[in-house]
Amino acid sequence: MSGSLADVEFALRSVTRTVLDNEKYFGDLDAVVGDGDFGYSLARGFEIVDAQFDDFDRTDPGVFLTKVAMTISGRIGGTSGPIWGTAMLRLGSALKGSDTFDAADVVAGLRKAVEGIQARGKAELGDKTLLDSLVPAIDTLEQQIEAGASPTNAVAAMAATARQAADDTAKLQARRGRASYTGERSIGSVDAGATAIAVILEKLAQDYQAR
Amino acid sequence: MSGSLADVEFALRSVTRTVLDNEKYFGDLDAVVGDGDFGYSLARGFEIVDAQFDDFDRTDPGVFLTKVAMTISGRIGGTSGPIWGTAMLRLGSALKGSDTFDAADVVAGLRKAVEGIQARGKAELGDKTLLDSLVPAIDTLEQQIEAGASPTNAVAAMAATARQAADDTAKLQARRGRASYTGERSIGSVDAGATAIAVILEKLAQDYQAR
Amino acid sequence: MKKFVNDPKQFVPEMLKGIALANPDTITYVPEYNLIMRSDAPNNDKVSIVQGSGSGHEPAHVMAVGPGMLDAACPGDVFAAPPADYVFETAKRVASDKGVLLLVNNYTGDRMAFEMAQELAEAEDIKVATLFIDDDVAVQDSTWTVGRRGVAGNFFVIKAVGAKAEQGAELDEVIAVGEKVNSVTRTMGIALTACTPPAKGAPLFELADDEMEVGVGIHGEPGRRRAKLVSADEIVDELLGAVVPDLPYASGDRVALMINGLGGTPISELYLLFGIAAQKLADQGITVAKSYVGEYCTSLEMAGASLTLVRLDDEIEALLDAPASIVNRIF
Amino acid sequence: MKKFVNDPKQFVPEMLKGIALANPDTITYVPEYNLIMRSDAPNNDKVSIVQGSGSGHEPAHVMAVGPGMLDAACPGDVFAAPPADYVFETAKRVASDKGVLLLVNNYTGDRMAFEMAQELAEAEDIKVATLFIDDDVAVQDSTWTVGRRGVAGNFFVIKAVGAKAEQGAELDEVIAVGEKVNSVTRTMGIALTACTPPAKGAPLFELADDEMEVGVGIHGEPGRRRAKLVSADEIVDELLGAVVPDLPYASGDRVALMINGLGGTPISELYLLFGIAAQKLADQGITVAKSYVGEYCTSLEMAGASLTLVRLDDEIEALLDAPASIVNRIF
Ligand SMILES: Nc1ncnc2c1ncn2[C@@H]1O[C@H](COP(=O)(O)OP(=O)(O)O)[C@@H](O)[C@H]1O
Ligand SMILES: Nc1ncnc2c1ncn2[C@@H]1O[C@H](COP(=O)(O)OP(=O)(O)O)[C@@H](O)[C@H]1O
Numbered sequence A, B: 001m002s003g004s005l006a007d008v009e010f011a012l013r014s015v016t017r018t019v020l021d022n023e024k025y026f027g028d029l030d031a032v033v034g035d036g037d038f039g040y041s042l043a044r045g046f047e048i049v050d051a052q053f054d055d056f057d058r059t060d061p062g063v064f065l066t067k068v069a070m071t072i073s074g075r076i077g078g079t080s081g082p083i084w085g086t087a088m089l090r091l092g093s094a095l096k097g098s099d100t101f102d103a104a105d106v107v108a109g110l111r112k113a114v115e116g117i118q119a120r121g122k123a124e125l126g127d128k129t130l131l132d133s134l135v136p137a138i139d140t141l142e143q144q145i146e147a148g149a150s151p152t153n154a155v156a157a158m159a160a161t162a163r164q165a166a167d168d169t170a171k172l173q174a175r176r177g178r179a180s181y182t183g184e185r186s187i188g189s190v191d192a193g194a195t196a197i198a199v200i201l202e203k204l205a206q207d208y209q210a211r
Numbered sequence C, D: 001m002k003k004f005v006n007d008p009k010q011f012v013p014e015m016l017k018g019i020a021l022a023n024p025d026t027i028t029y030v031p032e033y034n035l036i037m038r039s040d041a042p043n044n045d046k047v048s049i050v051q052g053s054g055s056g057h058e059p060a061h062v063m064a065v066g067p068g069m070l071d072a073a074c075p076g077d078v079f080a081a082p083p084a085d086y087v088f089e090t091a092k093r094v095a096s097d098k099g100v101l102l103l104v105n106n107y108t109g110d111r112m113a114f115e116m117a118q119e120l121a122e123a124e125d126i127k128v129a130t131l132f133i134d135d136d137v138a139v140q141d142s143t144w145t146v147g148r149r150g151v152a153g154n155f156f157v158i159k160a161v162g163a164k165a166e167q168g169a170e171l172d173e174v175i176a177v178g179e180k181v182n183s184v185t186r187t188m189g190i191a192l193t194a195c196t197p198p199a200k201g202a203p204l205f206e207l208a209d210d211e212m213e214v215g216v217g218i219h220g221e222p223g224r225r226r227a228k229l230v231s232a233d234e235i236v237d238e239l240l241g242a243v244v245p246d247l248p249y250a251s252g253d254r255v256a257l258m259i260n261g262l263g264g265t266p267i268s269e270l271y272l273l274f275g276i277a278a279q280k281l282a283d284q285g286i287t288v289a290k291s292y293v294g295e296y297c298t299s300l301e302m303a304g305a306s307l308t309l310v311r312l313d314d315e316i317e318a319l320l321d322a323p324a325s326i327v328n329r330i331f
């Protein structure tokens, strides 16, 4: 099994749509103990990705993702701009230099993205950030691929893990980001970023199914 | 029938009490189309009258009222300070120079008070001010006295007239004071000052009854 | 009631005490008369300028005391003109050989208090004159009322007479300048929420979530009409539509434009309104030569704004440019 | 939502346009990067000072641009740190031979954006340094968070580094002064109402009619605790009780005292709080040598206030006294 630019375009279209459709929902999640701008910030960036979708450099899948990443960090403010921009930049860099990639490249690229997020934001697992659903989801993806699952099934499993992990963030106390100032009061509500990862992956799994 | 300092003290105590007891009510009346401070303004002035009640110069009933009037215009702000202060000053001046007065002196004094209010505030009857209940009430007092009524009955009749006239101010459009800016919107609610006169006279009538 | 307050009856005195403690070197506070004055007043080479009015409009007028502006202010309680005695005492304390000018926003209570005070002052041979400010175009039918109200435009009158007085002008010259500025100044306001006087503890009126009060007074008096809340662009159209034709201001005019906050509106929104208004005036050929954005004359914590235009000439512009500093300062 | 606004997405750009139109002679506005800068910057004999942060805190920081204060500011959207690109572009445009100092309120998003911008700037050989401001004592356990937040105290850091830079000091001297001021500055805030970001259209939290949020953040972050609304006296005790022992400030100290409004509280109430606080500090032997009352760092239209103390020494006092002027002005 190998992927190409078309696969990246397909996935990115799905993510973009989900972010734009959930602007209000993501914002409401962030308002519980954060400042409510998470949905707005992401949407303002992905809005531009959407508008310029056809214009990004398509030399190869990695270059394409790199250019998208620069748009995102150039336009999204707050915590999410650097976090999401860095993540996509690292993933893009990992895929650069070849017209195709395989599932293992994707997993390796996502691991690099996580490293990038940690370099920027200094968060550990358990600090109640998007890492808490993203990292277990990547673990699941890796296991599925090693077990020989189809991309569709692998993404579906990944989404299920992310959802469970996102819901579990309700038990955690926020230790990074705006929500951390509330201390124990952050316990009881899910993390906005972690939930966004789950929502994005669930939609991606659906789209794969329907592809 | 003739009156003395004791009668003035009796009446003033009644008025003072009514003003203090109705601070909130008078303010609410003024808030409908005015700025809601009428009750507060009157109360701040009469509070001092109350506190200093025993200290005012008691040379004669007129001097006593004059001193009270000066306290009122020295402390009450808004429209009510000059209006009520001037009214009491004129009434006091009219009664000055003698230890006693008769009912006709009171009517003449109240007429002077009305002139004072008009000199200060330039309001005509029908402009929806306290004059619209005060003037008919004085008319009734005069008629009652001419007809030989007792002070108690005269004041009761006066209060009844004031109440009716105050209620009738609801039909008028305000042409003076803060309420006048609202134009036609002032129609439908009673004037705060006119109603205060009615409330004060009703309580005074009650107190006379119980004297 | 969402306020920082102890006993509501002490609201004004406690505020005045704060002003005094924040300006110990320049301001004298006389509690008996709610009096805030320049510590160096009176200056016998200068007409003294006094304004009193109800409280609740801060920074007007107690915080407008300082060189080039007011020599003294004596507020009444919230939304109530000061008692005549306060005004008289204030005039007496800042009485200078050149005279005292009393500035009065045109309301029934204020007119009466200042007229009484002027009589009392004249009886003591204090040279005193009174100037009424009435810039609010919202009051349309002034046949029956005491006339138009004085609102945010009073800042420009204070600034001009304050500067003129600092130049050593005579009382009649100072009055002339004040009357001139008042005659070319027009204001209209709009409220998005009501305000709550501390002693009352409840809002003076209710506005639904999607309503605004057009032409509101600064004491919670209802305005010209209640309307559905519209966009900032449309609101500016409404305000300019009332103010511009009133004088009228015309193509070729140079003006000062003020967007004044009514107390609860953040300055971000005021600059947004300013930008829209300046653009629309430019489109009509009217040049905004001086700009004022912020809180000048408020109505407690009311969310809302007013728009003021002043038609400039060289004299007025120079007076507005003259140095001045007041209690209410940034640094 | 009771706001003057057109399209909420254009809220920040329309505000910036208003600032530019109100200051045509002194300010340059670059819409692509939400950039407001002194038209005469950079000055190669002077370190340039830049602050960016989320919007919604006005006058901080876009309205703090001017001589003796910031050379430029590049806000993000409401309550969102600016994208790194904006900061980088801003640093590039005001880059002077003496260097650029980036002031950053200590929040995750701001830290990251400014770190990225500093990397980008250094890659282009721009001499640049970053200074973090973290004066908010409300954040108690900073082991796990990004640390204390930067709030109204940033005004003093800007003022001090701005004055030092105007004197022609070198970058490291300017940084040293900024770090010193930050190290002796402490703030604590209290909210009586929540605030509503324009793009969200609903309040960020709900406070009952008789509740207050103690130690609130300037982005609607909940504070130390929610409590029953109490008198102004008790509120000042609560704020001083958190701020004074933190440094600690002690008998014999000379301090600057700031009562900062959070956006929806009228200045009358701020002076009332100031008077109470100044009195209570005097009772503890702490001398209020400089006073600041008004809005410096807000949270949209939130009703509330913060109290800041700065321990003064001769150097800091002289820097605070140095002349300065900013966009947000009275005259
Ligand atoms: N240090 C961090 N590292 C990684 N993710 C973080 C960090 N801090 C916050 N986040 C994530 O960002 C989300 C909030 O994003 P956003 O609202 O844009 O940030 P801000 O707090 O600046 O308003 C949180 O829900 C969390 O998942
Ligand atoms: N010009 C006037 N002459 C006489 N009475 C007046 C006049 N204007 C207002 N009033 C009376 O005063 C009352 C309001 O008093 P107050 O609230 O103290 O005045 P303000 O309008 O200054 O707040 C009105 O209800 C009315 O009866």
Ligand SMILES: [Mg+2]
Pocket (backbone or CB within 6 Å): A030, A034, A035, A036, A037, A038, A078, A178
């Ligand atoms: Mg957020």
Ligand SMILES: [Mg+2]
Pocket (backbone or CB within 6 Å): B030, B034, B035, B036, B037, B038, B078, B178
């Ligand atoms: Mg009234």
Ligand SMILES: [Mg+2]
Pocket (backbone or CB within 6 Å): B035, B037, B038, B078, B079, B178, C054, C079, C080, C081, C109
């Ligand atoms: Mg009043």
Ligand SMILES: [Mg+2]
Pocket (backbone or CB within 6 Å): A035, A037, A038, A078, A079, A178, D054, D078, D079, D080, D081, D109, D219
């Ligand atoms: Mg944010």
